[in-house]
Amino acid sequence: MDNIHEEKIELMRKYLGRIANGFDYHIKGEIPSKKIDNALKKFAYGMDRKTIIGFYDTTVIGSGKNGYIFTDDKMYYVDTLEKPKKLWYDDIKSMRITDMDKEDKERTLEIIQFDGTETIIKSSFVNKTPLMEFLEEIKNYDASLKQSKMTIKQEKTNNQFAESGGLGVGAYRTVNNQYDEEKFHARQGHGFAAERANTLYDKLKGHDAKIVGDDNAKNGADRIVDGVYIQSKYCATGSRCINECFEEGGKGSFRYMMDGKPMQIEVPSDKYADAIQAMEEKIRNGQVKGVTDPNEAKNIVRKGNFTYAQARNIAKAGTIESLTYDSVNGIITASSAFGVTAIISFATSVWNGEDFDNALKIATYSGLKVGGTAFITSVLAAQLSKAGLNSALVGSSEALVAMMGPKASAVIINAFRSGSKIYGAAAMKSAAKLFRGNAITAGITFMVLSSLDVADIFRGRISGKQLFKNMAGTAATVGGGTGGWIAGAAAGSAILPGVGTVIGGLVGTMAGGSLAGKATNDVIGKFVEDDADEMVEIIESVFTDMASEYLLNNKEAEKAVDKLRDKLTGKVLKEMYASDNRKKFARKLLTPIIENETAKREVIHDPSEEQMLVSIQSVLEEISDTLIEEGYEVALA
Incomplete structure (x- = not known):
């Protein structure tokens, strides 16, 4: 945030000297405190001093009681004998300058806001062209910054194709290692x-x-x-x-x-x-x-x-040598998973219109997430296999292969083998080995991906039904990705052995994993409500009550919601779920946001007794006139 504020100060420095016409102007850090005090009292009610980036003082004596104050997100201004006004940069829809045949200071700047309000700036103390250029640039700066933040957040949480592809590659290498290393048990x-x-x-x-x-x-x-x-x-x-x-x-x-x-x-x-x-x-x-x-x-x-x-010792579980060997293999597997995920994520981000830097950040985030999962999965799968889990699955894997038969087994196993093709009993035996490795790898991947959800439920940060939904979705994604890889690899190998095996597996796991996960979430979502949705409903209810309490208008409510959106992370929602009083938590979350908005309101002074009496008399006279017009007799004392 500090960097953004500094950049806006530099933007102000670029334009303020050209905007000013005949009076003092000051950039943030050079503004006399007394001027700001006077401005706060006269026309910049509720302004946060820390957000100021520039001040153009249009008073003759330099008191700061009239002029233009530019902050991070709006402009406060007042001209002689006029009412104070405030303009939010993000409310600007369009601008144009009229009277182009006159000097710039004598021209008129017309500003149309999204709600249809028209703002006219005619003061000869202001050069209109640089003012319009400044407003346009700072508005676009904020818009691009907001869009970038929203996109990165969305891509971080929704990148199923890239992450499924990376998990598939990691699982492929892990399963191959398991297949090759089953000989360690001989x-x-x-x-x-x-x-x-x-x-x-x-x-x-x-x-x-x-x-x-x-x-x-x-x-x-x-x-x-x-x-x-x-x-x-x-x-x-x-x-x-x-x-x-x-x-x-x-x-x-x-x-x-x-x-x-x-x-x-x-x-x-x-x-x-x-x-x-x-x-x-x-x-x-x-x-x-x-x-x-x-x-x-x-x-x-x-x-x-x-x-x-x-x-x-390398062939045993739990030894230093074994863990070191499996960790090195895990790093290689993780590197492949990271690379595939990052490349797919980067490409899709660029295609979706992201600039290079943002696309790279998104790709790095996704790659690290999947690479870490692949590393842990690879090491755990190897250690559990050496500990005897692989042998325990012999019966079930051979029963599955027997149901498939020798032909189907040969198609699948020959897609993964190097060297000459095998058929019959040899193919069925090898296919059983492959399925054992897949079962172990898929199970551990599911365990690793679900570990944070399991930790959250023990910490009271999510409910049992949320854990069930998360784990069901994870299981479907892992299972769909594993099945998709096997089917895709077999098809790709039939077309182009070697390269086709990997490409087919990658396409298969991306489609299978993401589609299976989405389908499961769609089905389960119909009868299991997300904890997040439940927490948001509570926040919406509390916000409605507070909007009435604070008499928020539409603009204030909208800007409060924008601020809330930035704070409403998954971590906050989990903390809210774990709290003893969720409505109290929501109110505590909303109070500083709403009070920050209401603090920006213009100060309303109480009317004098004379003003109140004049108003009462006027209203009573209007009522009397209405009643007479409708045929009622009114006795006036």
Whole structure:
């Protein structure tokens, strides 16, 4: 607010010297206090001193009893022998200058207000053109500022398409992680954990790293880093890591060859020295085709980024290593969710007419909201899955897949898989894994999005029925988005595998999530009244009573409502709901707003006894004349 006031002072500085014609003028900070005191008494009744931006004193002696005072939102003015007047900038509908053949000071400024009132400024003390330009500029300044604030507030709370899209992308990555990491629960799960942890570490270091072992090719690589084929072996000892790379339990030939050369064997960092010695011995024994120099062991054995114990802990729930690994994955997932949400939000804001800065603010707000949700969901889903929740859902997920059948399962799972397509029993098994990940991710997303509502009910800030409505809407949005992603991804993959999978899923989750959420809110809204609506009704009732008490006119009531609208946030409504006396809360909220409006009224002085007697006589005479005209005899004393 201070910045806005300062900007209006600068706007006043731009024009006031040109508006003034022959008398003193002052910008805020240069106005003698005595002049303001006199103006308050004579023509600027109820004015808030803090809102003044300029004063044009049209008195000969510089007393400040006549002139023009410009504030943040209105102009107080009075000319010699005229009544004091006040003009709100936002009441101005149109302006024009007449008598253009005369000097500017002799022209007339005609101002039409929205209620039809016409204001005429003819004083030769004022140059009309700069005055009209100032009024036009400050009016437009306030209008654009108000529109910007309203738009940002609306976009912050209603951006379902962008947020559904971001949540869908976050869920997609989380579900994929769950699908890939289900192997962590197997007997050798720590080996799969090592593959993924090393790949994630290499990516963060800027290497081109990817997992390729999911194709289950015989004697194939587990991963590729910068074009180098790698087989991961995370065993309790270095010699066991090497023995598993040879036929016949370590007695036969080296198994992992690529284009006639041995692949690199990645071992735990704490088993590296032992593994080098074991490999040197195998080379001396002639067990590695094409390699005879034992020193080549250092080029074949690769030191992993993690120890054996760390790899085992990554596959468990609740360990430091596991939480760190899942948090890094969560950050990557959150970044994707943030990016998609922000891009969609930014684009729709620009299309809706927002300027660049406002569109960027809206996009950032939405992106942070969804990105934070995606991060928490990703970490919790991974931890709960490692804790055994994934295994607990095996029965239900397999029953669901059995109902779908092998063909439908193959369509869905092949949309998410890389590599060769799978069918039949293999497709059904993989689809069950996918659904388990979706169930966990959707459930946690729902929990995260509803957590604030649950906290509010324990704090007494919303009702049980409001919690039910909010959670039902959240569940529908999450469920619709999840189903929309699966259906959209399957359709997109059929048209254009890879890119089409993501695009189809994104479109599906945006449509499914937003439409499902809206439909649920529409249905539930018919029999569950929002707490906010209930609180607003109480405020409206109290406002009606206070409008009568304070004798508010239409303009005062409207301006009071505008001020109330700025203060009526969700937080205020929740505090009102939690209060012991909601009507008292509403009155306390409204009182300073209404009193601020009524304080701006012109002071009404009591009429003298003589004036009152003259008025009584006039009224009685009018009544007497009316009665005589209607045929009644009136006896006048």
